[in-house]
Amino acid sequence: MKIVRIETFPVNVPIRPERAIKSAAGYHAHSPFLLLRVHTDEGLIGLGEVSCTPVWSGEDNVTAAHFIRTCLEPVLVGRDPTQIEALAELMRSRLALNPFTRAGVEMALWDILGKVAGLPLYRLWGGSVRESVPTKFSISGAPPAEAAKNAAWAVEQGFTAMKVKVGLNPDEDVARVRAVREAIGPKVRLGVDANGGWSPRTAVQTILRMEEFGIFFAEQPVAPLDVRWMADVRSKVHVPIMADESVATPQDAVMLAREGAADVFSVYVQKGGGLLAARKITAVAEAAGLTCTVGSNLELGVASAAMIHLAMASRGIGAEEFPCDIIGPFYYEADVLAEPLPIKASVAWIHEKPGLGVELDMVQVRRFARESF
Numbered sequence: 001m002k003i004v005r006i007e008t009f010p011v012n013v014p015i016r017p018e019r020a021i022k023s024a025a026g027y028h029a030h031s032p033f034l035l036l037r038v039h040t041d042e043g044l045i046g047l048g049e050v051s052c053t054p055v056w057s058g059e060d061n062v063t064a065a066h067f068i069r070t071c072l073e074p075v076l077v078g079r080d081p082t083q084i085e086a087l088a089e090l091m092r093s094r095l096a097l098n099p100f101t102r103a104g105v106e107m108a109l110w111d112i113l114g115k116v117a118g119l120p121l122y123r124l125w126g127g128s129v130r131e132s133v134p135t136k137f138s139i140s141g142a143p144p145a146e147a148a149k150n151a152a153w154a155v156e157q158g159f160t161a162m163k164v165k166v167g168l169n170p171d172e173d174v175a176r177v178r179a180v181r182e183a184i185g186p187k188v189r190l191g192v193d194a195n196g197g198w199s200p201r202t203a204v205q206t207i208l209r210m211e212e213f214g215i216f217f218a219e220q221p222v223a224p225l226d227v228r229w230m231a232d233v234r235s236k237v238h239v240p241i242m243a244d245e246s247v248a249t250p251q252d253a254v255m256l257a258r259e260g261a262a263d264v265f266s267v268y269v270q271k272g273g274g275l276l277a278a279r280k281i282t283a284v285a286e287a288a289g290l291t292c293t294v295g296s297n298l299e300l301g302v303a304s305a306a307m308i309h310l311a312m313a314s315r316g317i318g319a320e321e322f323p324c325d326i327i328g329p330f331y332y333e334a335d336v337l338a339e340p341l342p343i344k345a346s347v348a349w350i351h352e353k354p355g356l357g358v359e360l361d362m363v364q365v366r367r368f369a370r371e372s373f
């Protein structure tokens with residue numbers, strides 16, 4: 001079997017205004033993503049999604065489509081799509097950085113491999129380690145009253161765990177966490193995500209102030225500039241530290257483990273260039289006695305399916321202890337899938353179909369078709 005072409009569909013999907021995410025990493029109010037199809041000479045088609053935003057990785061659907069057309073498609077055409085380890089390395093050698101772009105194409109190769117094998121991806125990877133994936137909600141860094149209202153809404157939907165964005169202003173961060181805790185009561189599990197917005201000293205002081213609200217983790221308290229910063233914070237607070245912006249590759253994971261800088265890695269299906277890298281990070285965590293959760297860039301259905309397969313198959317992902325951010329459907333008015341994924345508040349699972357197990361609804365893809373600006 002050979003790859004014959006890669007077809008791309010730029011979309012720009014608005015996020016429900018009341019749930020648009022404000023954080024120390026910027027404002028995420030719409031998603032300039034790229035959907036893609038890798039076509040083969042045998043008629044099998046693999047689906048992929050580049051869930052990119054300029055503020056996260058410096059990519060959008062224009063750069064992704066451009067690099068796929070000019071750098072990736074020319075070297076992939078004529079190759080066997082099931083040689084994923086080799087093709088991921090080939091893509092990396094032709095395109096520096098741009099991890100979400102490479103990951104979107106790699107995702108489609110996995111979809112093809114699953115369809116060739118007749119197996120859902122989680123089965124291809126060795127089968128499930130859990131029957132479903134516990135998930136948590138994410139609350140924007142809005143003013144405290146608004147954040148509390150969103151949190152109460154999430155509890156009404158059935159969420160039993162959530163995180164709130166902080167890292168913007170220490171006093172306001174504490175007030176937001178207090179307001180959210182008061183709104184959700186003592187039983188809902190609550191974490192915080194600073195997106196690297198605090199200095200090391202502010203992080204220690206602010207996390208210590210937040211501990212009275214019963215937070216169960218603090219995500220990326222400091223910028224990913226120096227691994228010692230997070231190790232220093234971790235040594236001075238009493239809650240688990242989760243690395244997100246600090247951990248894109250398996251090498252990052254090794255360094256964080258060696259320096260004692262994190263308890264948990266937030267693994268994405270795209271941050272490190274694809275599912276191969278993501279699965280390697282979960283293996284590093286497992287080997288180092290640490291654990292992972294699955295983090296999110298508000299993926300649409302294609303990449304959400306990849307996240308669920310990853311969480312279903314990975315022992316190194318401790319989703320019961322640190323629920324995953326598989327929550328795209330709660331942020332968008334409509335998705336791009338022909339059949340929606342079984343994602344509910346607090347739990348996600350997957351259709352028992354080969355590959356990613358999803359198909360595009362081209363009416364929705366055309367409805368949201370738009371190049372980023």
Ligand SMILES: [Mg+2]
Nearest residue numbers: 193219244295
């Ligand atoms: Mg994060």
